[in-house]
Amino acid sequence: MEALHIIGEEHQSLAAILHAIRFMLKEVTAGRLAPDLKLFQAMVHYLDAYAEQRHHPKEDLLFNYLPQRSSEGAEALAELAVQHAAAPQRIAVLQQAVSDYAADPARFGEFALAFETYADFYRRHMLLEEEVVLPLVRRHLTAEDWTAVDAEFRAEMAANSVSDGSKADFKAMFSKLVDCAPAPIGFGPRPYRD
Numbered sequence: 001m002e003a004l005h006i007i008g009e010e011h012q013s014l015a016a017i018l019h020a021i022r023f024m025l026k027e028v029t030a031g032r033l034a035p036d037l038k039l040f041q042a043m044v045h046y047l048d049a050y051a052e053q054r055h056h057p058k059e060d061l062l063f064n065y066l067p068q069r070s071s072e073g074a075e076a077l078a079e080l081a082v083q084h085a086a087a088p089q090r091i092a093v094l095q096q097a098v099s100d101y102a103a104d105p106a107r108f109g110e111f112a113l114a115f116e117t118y119a120d121f122y123r124r125h126m127l128l129e130e131e132v133v134l135p136l137v138r139r140h141l142t143a144e145d146w147t148a149v150d151a152e153f154r155a156e157m158a159a160n161s162v163s164d165g166s167k168a169d170f171k172a173m174f175s176k177l178v179d180c181a182p183a184p185i186g187f188g189p190r191p192y193r194d
């Protein structure tokens with residue numbers, strides 16, 4: 001059940017980043033925090049490279065086992081499949097909003113709104129996974145299924161490891177983001193540098 005553990009940890013990291021961005025947007029809006037455009041851009045990049053490009057495909061590997069064992073959760077699986085497939089469009093809207101804001105600081109409000117929409121979607125998405133699909137996966141997958149899916153996860157992680165220096169190290173990226181985010185959600189504020 002290593003796969004379940006990995007998905008759980010990834011949800012925690014993603015929820016933390018979503019929470020951090022939401023907190024910063026609120027503080028900037030209230031005039032209590034100077035906006036750090038580079039930090040917002042880095043966070044959006046993290047959501048793209050990690051949440052959308054690496055996390056959902058691993059979930060698909062895991063969720064694929066459920067219909068082989070049970071017809072339960074078919075509707076939720078279909079909904080999640082549509083949501084996973086729409087990742088490029090979803091992140092493109094957010095990226096456009098952050099670059100519009102980079103080009104024109106007056107568009108901060110639009111970026112904040114685009115982010116709220118994204119975060120609301122993502123929260124509902126994770127809830128559907130955590131409250132409907134993951135409990136069914138836990139209940140119905142066999143020991144052989146777990147051995148197989150754990151191996152698939154290990155292969156995915158190995159294929160995308162940082163050993164060649166060309167792939168993103170998401171743990172390091174996460175720490176760096178949290179380091180710059182303002183207290184009490186992070187250890188900053190301090191300016192984000194690439």
Ligand SMILES: [Fe+2]
Binds near residue numbers: 055059125
């Ligand atoms: Fe997902």
Ligand SMILES: [Fe+2]
Binds near residue numbers: 055056
């Ligand atoms: Fe997920």
